[in-house]
Amino acid sequence: MSFTRYVALRIFQAIPTIIGVVVVMFILVRMLPGDPARLIAGPEASEEDVRRIREILGLNKPLYIQFVEYLLSLLRGDLGLSIKFGTPVVNEIMSRLPYTIILAVTAEAIAVATALPLGIISAMKPQSRIGYLSTIVSLLGSSIPIYWMGLVFIAIFAVELRLLPSSGAESPRHLVLPALTLSLLLMGNLTRITKVSVIEALESNYITTARAKGLSERIVILRHGLRNAMIPIVTIMGIQLGALLGGAILTETVFAWPGVGLLLVDSIFYRDYTLIQGIVVFIASMIVAINIIVDVVYVVIDPRVRGIIWGR
Amino acid sequence: MQEILRIENLKVYYYLPQGIVKAVDDVSFNVYTDEVLGIAGESGSGKSTVAHAILRLVKPPGEIIGGRILFKGRDLLKLSEDEMRALRGREITLIFQDPSTYLNPVYTVGFQIGEVYEAHEKVKPKKAIHKVVDILRSVKIPDPTRRIYSYPHELSGGMKQRILISMGIALTPTLIIADEPTSALDVTIQAQIIELLDEMRREIRASMIFITHDLHLLSEISNRIMVMYAGKCVEIGETSKITSDPLHPYTKALMQLLRYPRKSKLQSLRGSPPSLINPPRGCRFHPRCLYSMDTCREYEPNIVNINGRTVSCFLYSGRYG
Amino acid sequence: MGEVSIVIEKLREAKARQRALLWLKFKSNKAAFISLCILTFIFLLAILGPYMVPESPYDFNLSRALEPPSLNSIFGRDELGRNILSRVIVGSRFSIGVALLSVLLGGCIGVLLGLVSGYIGGKVDVVIQRFTDILLAFPTILLAIALISVLGVGIGNLIVSIGVSTVPIYIRLSRSLVFQIRSEDYITAAFALGKSGRYIMFRHVLPNILPAIIVQSTYYMGLSLLLASGLGFLGLGVQPPIPEWGAMIGSGRTYIYSSPHVIIFPGLFILISALCFNLTGDGLRDALDPRIKVMIRRAG
Numbered sequence: 001m002s003f004t005r006y007v008a009l010r011i012f013q014a015i016p017t018i019i020g021v022v023v024v025m026f027i028l029v030r031m032l033p034g035d036p037a038r039l040i041a042g043p044e045a046s047e048e049d050v051r052r053i054r055e056i057l058g059l060n061k062p063l064y065i066q067f068v069e070y071l072l073s074l075l076r077g078d079l080g081l082s083i084k085f086g087t088p089v090v091n092e093i094m095s096r097l098p099y100t101i102i103l104a105v106t107a108e109a110i111a112v113a114t115a116l117p118l119g120i121i122s123a124m125k126p127q128s129r130i131g132y133l134s135t136i137v138s139l140l141g142s143s144i145p146i147y148w149m150g151l152v153f154i155a156i157f158a159v160e161l162r163l164l165p166s167s168g169a170e171s172p173r174h175l176v177l178p179a180l181t182l183s184l185l186l187m188g189n190l191t192r193i194t195k196v197s198v199i200e201a202l203e204s205n206y207i208t209t210a211r212a213k214g215l216s217e218r219i220v221i222l223r224h225g226l227r228n229a230m231i232p233i234v235t236i237m238g239i240q241l242g243a244l245l246g247g248a249i250l251t252e253t254v255f256a257w258p259g260v261g262l263l264l265v266d267s268i269f270y271r272d273y274t275l276i277q278g279i280v281v282f283i284a285s286m287i288v289a290i291n292i293i294v295d296v297v298y299v300v301i302d303p304r305v306r307g308i309i310w311g312r
Numbered sequence: 313m314q315e316i317l318r319i320e321n322l323k324v325y326y327y328l329p330q331g332i333v334k335a336v337d338d339v340s341f342n343v344y345t346d347e348v349l350g351i352a353g354e355s356g357s358g359k360s361t362v363a364h365a366i367l368r369l370v371k372p373p374g375e376i377i378g379g380r381i382l383f384k385g386r387d388l389l390k391l392s393e394d395e396m397r398a399l400r401g402r403e404i405t406l407i408f409q410d411p412s413t414y415l416n417p418v419y420t421v422g423f424q425i426g427e428v429y430e431a432h433e434k435v436k437p438k439k440a441i442h443k444v445v446d447i448l449r450s451v452k453i454p455d456p457t458r459r460i461y462s463y464p465h466e467l468s469g470g471m472k473q474r475i476l477i478s479m480g481i482a483l484t485p486t487l488i489i490a491d492e493p494t495s496a497l498d499v500t501i502q503a504q505i506i507e508l509l510d511e512m513r514r515e516i517r518a519s520m521i522f523i524t525h526d527l528h529l530l531s532e533i534s535n536r537i538m539v540m541y542a543g544k545c546v547e548i549g550e551t552s553k554i555t556s557d558p559l560h561p562y563t564k565a566l567m568q569l570l571r572y573p574r575k576s577k578l579q580s581l582r583g584s585p586p587s588l589i590n591p592p593r594g595c596r597f598h599p600r601c602l603y604s605m606d607t608c609r610e611y612e613p614n615i616v617n618i619n620g621r622t623v624s625c626f627l628y629s630g631r632y633g
Numbered sequence: 634m635g636e637v638s639i640v641i642e643k644l645r646e647a648k649a650r651q652r653a654l655l656w657l658k659f660k661s662n663k664a665a666f667i668s669l670c671i672l673t674f675i676f677l678l679a680i681l682g683p684y685m686v687p688e689s690p691y692d693f694n695l696s697r698a699l700e701p702p703s704l705n706s707i708f709g710r711d712e713l714g715r716n717i718l719s720r721v722i723v724g725s726r727f728s729i730g731v732a733l734l735s736v737l738l739g740g741c742i743g744v745l746l747g748l749v750s751g752y753i754g755g756k757v758d759v760v761i762q763r764f765t766d767i768l769l770a771f772p773t774i775l776l777a778i779a780l781i782s783v784l785g786v787g788i789g790n791l792i793v794s795i796g797v798s799t800v801p802i803y804i805r806l807s808r809s810l811v812f813q814i815r816s817e818d819y820i821t822a823a824f825a826l827g828k829s830g831r832y833i834m835f836r837h838v839l840p841n842i843l844p845a846i847i848v849q850s851t852y853y854m855g856l857s858l859l860l861a862s863g864l865g866f867l868g869l870g871v872q873p874p875i876p877e878w879g880a881m882i883g884s885g886r887t888y889i890y891s892s893p894h895v896i897i898f899p900g901l902f903i904l905i906s907a908l909c910f911n912l913t914g915d916g917l918r919d920a921l922d923p924r925i926k927v928m929i930r931r932a933g
Contacts, residue, residue, distance in 0.1 A: 020767035028783045142852075143907035145859055147866045148882055148900030155893045206416040209408060209424075211369055213479060214401035214431040217393075224416050231418075246772035250863050254886075264775075265867060268782045280779055284770040303463040304417050 006299065010292045021284040022074065026067055029277045079278035084270045089278035093260060099169055100259030103251070104244040106179040111186035112237060119194025120226065123202065134191050141188010150181040150254035167256035178255040182248060186240055193236050194229070201229035231302050235294055242290035246283040316486055316519055317343040317366070322379035324358075324365050327372075331589035335361040335374070337543040340615075341622075343487065343519050348510075350534030350551070351523045352566065354585050358543040359523045363491045366521075367406055368396050384486070402432045405480040407509075409492035411472030415464040421475045422448075422460025428482045447478040451508060470501035477509060484516045491523045506533060527570045531555050539563050542586050542596040549621035559623045561601045595626065603627060658920035665916020668909035675906055679729045682722040690719040690876045699892040709894040711885060720876035721898055727877045729906065731792055731870075732858040736850055738796030739857075743803020744839075744846060750804065751811030752834050761804065768801035777860055781869045791870045795860050799853060806849055809932040810842040817841075845929045848918045855910030862903050878903050 061069075073080065079089035115137070122134035157177060158166035165174050201207070202225045210220045249261035256262070260279060267275040299305050320340050326333040336358040343349050351359045364370050366381055368388060381388040383404065388396065400406075408414040416424060425444045426437030433440075441460065448456035451474040464472055473493060480488055490509060494502040510533055513520050522534055530537055531551055538548040539562065547560040558564045583600040586592050592599050598608040605626060613626045660666050688706075694714035702709040708717035750761040768776065780794035814820065815838075823833050862879025864870040866886075871877035873884065878899040885895030918926060 016763065017766050017770055020763065021770050024767060025779070028779055031783045139908060139911055143855060143859075143904055143911055145862055145866075145879070145882075145900060145903045145907070147863060147879075148896065148903065151882065151886060151889055151896050152900070155889055159890050159893075205408065205410065205413040208364075208369060209414045209476070209479075210416070210427070212367060212400055212406040212408075213428050214397045214399070215427060216397065216431075219427075227418055228416065243772045246775040249774055249778070250866065253867060264778070268778065268869070276779075276782065280771070280775060283772070283775060287772070288770050302418065304465045 003299075007292070007296055010295055014288045014292055017288055018281075018285050019071070021288075022071065022281055023067075025277050025280050025284075026070065029273045030063070074281070079282065080274040082267075082272055082275045082278075084267070084272045084275065089275055092263065092275060093279060093282055096258055096260050096263050099257060100245060100248055100252070100261060102175065103178055103182065103248055103257060103259055104241060106175060107182035107248075108186060108237065108241055108244065110179060110183035111190050111240075114183070115187045115190035116194055116233070119191045120198050120229075122191075123195045123198035123229075124221070126199075134195055138188045138192035138195075141184055141186070141191065144184060144188075146181055146185050147250045147254045149184060150177070150251060153177050153181055154254075169257055174255075174257075178251050178257050181254070182244070182251045186244075189240065190233075190236065194233050197229040197232045198225065201225045204228070231298070234301065235298055238290060238294035238297065242287040242294070245286050245290075313344040313347070315342050315344055316384055317521075318380075318382040319362070319366070320380040320382070322362065322365060322381065323377050324361050324370055324374060325377050326374040328589075333588045334543050334591065335588060336365065337591075338379075339540070339543070339545045340379075341538050341545060341548055343521060345519055346517055347535040348513070348520045348522055348533055350530035350537045351521060351540060352525065352527060352530050352537055353540035354525060356542070356585050356588065357540040358588075359540050360491050362540075363406060363489045363521065363523055366489060367400055367404055369406070398432070400431075401428050401479070401485075402483045403485055404487045404489065405483075405485045407476050407480040407488065407490045407493050409494075410496040411469060411476050412464070412496070414476060415472060417464055420461050420463055421467065421472075422462075425460075425475065425479055425482065428479050432483055443482070447482050448474075451475075451478045451481075451512070453478075469497050470505060473497060473501075473505050474508065477505070477512065481512050481516060481518070485518055487519050487521065488513060489521045489523070492525070493522075494526075494529070495524070502529075527566055531570070539566065542591055543588055544596055545622075545624065546597065547621070547623050547625075553621060559618070559621060559628060560597075560625050561603050561627070562597050655920050659916050662916040662919060664912050665919075668912035668916070671905065672909045672913060675725055675729060675902075675909075678722055679726040682725060686716075686719040686722050688716040688719050690715060690723045691874050692716075699888060699895070701892065701894055708898045709892070711881070711895050712888055712892075715876075717881075717895065717898055720881060721878065721902055724876040724878045724881065724899065725902070727788065727871055727875060728858060728862060728865075728879070728903070731788065731795065731861040731877075732854050734792045735795035735857050735861065736799060736854050738792060739799030740803050740846070740850055740853075742796075743800040744807045744842075746800070747804040747807030748811055748834055748839060748842075751808035752815065752838055753830065758808075762808075765801045765804045768798075769805070773798050773802075773856075773860065774863065777864060778867075778869060781864060786869055786872055788871050788875070791861060791864060794864075795857055798860070799857065802853065803846075806932055807842060807846060810845055810928060811838055813928055813931060814838050814841050842928075844921055844925050845932065848914055848921065848925075848929060851910055851914035851917060855907040855914070858903065858907055858910070 070080075077090060079093070081087065082089050082092055085092060118130065118134045118137060122128070122131040125131055154166045154177065157164045164176050165171075166177070168174055202221070207220060207224055210224045211217075215223075246261065248257075248259060249265060251257065252259045252262040253265055260283065264276065264279045267279065319342065322336055322339045323334075324336040326335055339358070339362060341349070351362065353359045361370070361374070365376050366383075366388070368376070370376055376389060379389070383399070388399070391399075415421065422441070422444050423437050425447060426435075426440040429435050429440040429443055430437050444460055445456045448459060453459055453471060453474055459467075459471075464475075467475070473496075476493070480490075493509065494505050497505060506529060509520075522530065524530060534551050536549060537551050537554050539546050539554075539560065541562050547554065547558070547563045549559075554563060555567055555570070558567045586596060586599070594610045595601070595604070595608040595613050598604040601608065607626050611626075613624045614629050615622055615624045616629045618628060659669075692715060694710075697710050697714040698712055700706065700710040700714070706716045706718060708721060711717055711720065746761055750758045771779070776798040777794045780797055781790060784790035784794060820833060820837055823837055828836075861870060862877065862882070865877045865879025865881075866883040868880070868883055871880055873880065881899040882896045885892075885899075888895050918929060
């Protein structure tokens with residue numbers, strides 16, 4: 001099948017997943033304790049007021065009708081109105097999304113710039129000091145509580161040394177600590193995957209063939225080894241980027257970085273149901289979309305998969 | 313006939329946490345111009361390791377720890393890596409056994425063949441297209457001008473092996489080492505590939521070391537045969553003589569298997585190949601040998617020359633120690 | 634009949650030998666061995682610690698608030714004057730307890746579903762897979778947060794939320810392990826002997842995927858700990874005055890400028906525990922049969 005058909009197929013397959021996400025969120029939010037209408041109306045409101053608010057919000061209609069209406073409004077790109085702010089949920093998300101994206105991309109970039117060389121070199125010389133270093137990095141990356149690390153960084157750089165700001169997002173300098181903290185987490189995973197992929201690639205038989213042809217060691221490692229090792233590595237990078245959208249919650253909280261994650265945490269404390277629902281559906285959809293992109297990239301870079309998909 | 317390759321007392325050991333694997337333990341043989349030397353043996357006999365050792369492709373934890381490999385008079389073990397690289401793929405080539413894993417899946421076959429020219433004639437693989445097409449034509453791959461853009465996974469096993477063969481003959485080497493080139497193929501394809509290999513070899517007047525566990529093949533294609541067992545060479549001689557009159561008990565057993573594939577297994581070859589970390593004391597074959605004597609348990613047999621045949625067995629050396 | 638009992642006896646001996654070998658190999662990995670010792674210590678701390686604390690973790694003493702570490706209180710005191718050492722010790726019960734229980738919960742449900750999904754296949758598999766896809770579309774934190782915000786805060790709900798968040802991970806894991814085992818000969822043999830699907834699943838497939846699952850669970854316990862304390866940090870987990878490590882960091886956050894010691898020690902304990910879980914998992918994986926290592930690798 002052709003390229004466009006493959007993309008279309010993946011999108012088609014993803015739709016039930018997204019609908020499932022909406023269903024789950026819908027049920028969860030409806031299960032939240034407290035009556036949203038009453039909460040909005042406030043403790044002094046009369047029964048009349050509460051009933052009116054319920055009507056406006058459409059909460060008095062049967063559940064399945066609410067669900068269908070929600071789905072339809074989703075198609076229009078309407079995620080409802082925030083209970084706390086009164087503004088469209090989409091607007092709230094969009095105003096904060098750039099911050100999360102900047103944070104995610106920067107953190108991923110730092111992680112890639114460190115983990116890739118580290119992983120590659122430690123794969124070629126596993127017993128060296130660099131090999132040792134990469135083991136430590138991967139270990140720490142998967143064991144450190146990021147919010148704690150963030151606070152430690154704040155304590156060191158913002159409080160003691162007064163070098164960098166500790167919260168907010170006014171200037172590029174504000175990006176340093178949050179991105180650094182977040183990247184530690186990514187680095188751990190990425191280093192491990194890189195090292196494993198490179199080792200596996202270098203142990204493959206086609207490397208022996210390349211050497212037997214008389215190619216220089218440089219070409220053997222770069223052209224044959226790394227090119228193949230990159231396939232799983234790039235896939236992981238893409239997935240990480242997707243997970244970052246929702247997973248940066250802790251980092252954003254520590255550094256008061258005004259991204260989508262922080263918005264979510266706040267909305268939970270405010271019991272802002274539409275906002276919670278909207279954010280979660282949005283993030284999940286983004287992740288599904290990114291996973292589709294990763295799959296497509298995979299098809300492009302691995303000729304074997306291309307063969308299976310395109311049936312050549 | 314000139315001698316182009318002489319191996320003297322080659323030792324290749326693998327240093328594993330479980331112990332030292334003596335994959336090749338004091339093996340000597342030679343190869344002359346325009347001949348095919350077959351190396352026969354079971355898996356683990358060390359034959360593949362010999363092939364890798366000649367091209368110095370042995371990687372840690374393996375190490376060539378002793379002996380000389382003389383190619384046209386030069387000791388390959390004394391060459392620098394650069395000098396060695398100049399030989400690989402050009403003067404001595406290696407054709408591997410499993411084309412699925414020995415070809416890189418992300419590059420076209422045309423590119424991978426072109427790399428041979430890149431390594432030795434300093435042309436970019438893309439510029440060597442017509443040379444690649446010519447080679448493909450000579451190994452009888454249909455529609456070569458289109459095939460060069462194929463990826464390995466798009467080709468059948470036989471075709472992939474032809475690709476490996478074309479890499480092995482592209483620069484008209486002096487010595488071709490074929491390490492079980494047909495083991496991974498269907499029986500029907502095997503014959504085609506063997507024929508092709510033999511034809512190509514003759515055309516470019518190269519010598520060939522043909523490694524396999526398939527005795528039929530060896531008897532068909534090789535001029536001389538070397539039999540290996542547990543890292544040691546047990547017998548070397550002309551094919552016709554070895555098949556008609558095998559001297560070493562192991563060779564005898566193998567030849568019986570050749571002639572009566574169903575019966576002989578029970579009679580002449582009992583037991584299984586020994587561990588190479590802790591090989592049996594004395595002659596490595598003695599636990600399975602029908603003719604073993606007390607000496608065989610104590611001492612390693614020395615090598616004897618009988619009418620141009622080389623045997624390593626106490627039945628012929630007459631004395632021990 | 635005597636022969637059968639001899640065979641059984643030999644099998645038992647072989648199993649005992651295997652286990653001894655595993656322990657020996659594990660011990661030889663120093664990092665893993667030390668980690669296991671530390672983990673045992675922390676477990677003991679969780680169980681016995683609360684009976685041995687110098688002061689109650691709940692007694693507050695505002696006059697001594699935010700006291701830095703001293704001979705009187707080794708870890709110092711928090712914003713309400715409580716002894717941080719006591720709180721960390723008692724907190725181990727909650728942090729480790731939540732990690733353990735949630736992994737057990739998620740593991741039991743997830744492995745069961747994955748087993749069924751992988752072995753039975755067909756429509757059941759498709760349904761379970763769709764369900765897993767939906768759950769996996771959420772980053773784990775997000776799912777846990779969403780669940781907690783529905784169920785409300787508190788320790789029980791925390792365990793349930795994290796447990797449910799790990800269910801899809803376990804389903805994926807056990808399903809891919811089952812796929813690797815499905816085509817093995819002994820399964821086919823059992824099937825040919827007429828054994829029921831349930832019998833094969835539980836007596837043949839499950840015991841063979843269990844080692845790999847146990848190894849992965851060690852890692853998941855570390856993840857679960859980080860997740861639980863993360864939620865605690867956000868204020869969504871265990872509620873004050875319960876001294877959960879993450880919650881301690883969360884409430885001590887505002888005092889970072891003046892008294893960093895409030896957050897350093899709980900965080901250190903989280904770090905060390907997670908580290909030990911990871912190293913123990915590595916040691917366990919390396920000490921096992923290479924076949925199992927391959928299974929784990931192929932299961933992704």
